[in-house]
Amino acid sequence: MIRRSLEVKGLRLGGTSWVVPGTFADNLRYLSNEVSDMEIVLFDTPEHSNMPSKDEVRALRDLCGELGMSCTVHFPADICVTAPAEELSKREEMCLRTLDLFGDLDPFAWILHIVGEKRGDPPSPDIDDWLEKSLISAEKIASAADDRRKICIETLDFDPRYVEYLAASAATSMCLDIGHLIKCARSVYETAFRSADAVRVLHVHGVMPDGTDHRDLSYMDPELFMSVTEIMSGGRERVMTIEVFEDDYGRSIEKLKKMKWKAPNFDFLPVLK
Secondary structure, eight states: OOOOTTOBTTEEEEEESOSSSSOHHHHHHHHTTTOSEEEEEOOBOSSOBOOOOHHHHHHHHHHHHHHTOEEEEEOSSOEETTSOHHHHHHHHHHHHHHHHHTGGGOOSEEEEOEEOSSSSSSSSSSHHHHHHHHHHHHHHHHTTSSSGGGEEEEOOSSOHHHHHHHHHHHTOEEEEEHHHHHHTTOOHHHHHHHHGGGEEEEEEOBOOTTSOOSBOGGGSOHHHHHHHHHHHSSSSOEEEEEOOOTHHHHHHHHHHHHHHTTOTTSOBOOOOO
């Protein structure tokens, strides 16, 4: 895998598939100028769907090889175990079909949302029942993956310790979303240190004063960003996705280039031609 100039040992940078107008391939080519992973953001509803064909996935796999890129895949459906059984089954099946569809791509990770019937903390009034049923769904999806450690349960707007429990119990990994922690006023340092061994993917994005997230990294404290980078670099391979869209990506890259010169203790790797 080619390392780009902004990456540190063990921690590769990524962007999303929603940065420039066009196809997944168009975005992959664009992102390859600065980062080495693309998060494929999927949606699949009766009104709109961007699910590709098997042939398109194979072509994307070949292009990844040419560009020295990898991909993470964000499942198109959230898993809500308190939904009616028919709806829950439909969402689980959508995740299973996604695993099959993108299998040839051999993604670095699969990003999974497990949500409650309400936003915030706790995700369900009966948290024990929610955890028990969520674990069943997580196990169902993880057991269908070639490598269950590539299934990454994402931290959302509830206590990240619930995600830590689910990931440990299902023997999966975590996606640590730093922006979500900031938005919900949770301790980023404490969570990062506590969960580091389980984290395979990180999501970073700025949070505006009004609480709007997934904005460019000028809205993230540079010292916080560099501290998280230090915690997560130097060990197992991880991907840190700049989870922003359209013009916020370019602004984030420029911000990172400025941050780089303020981090003398980091072993930044040279660009490989």
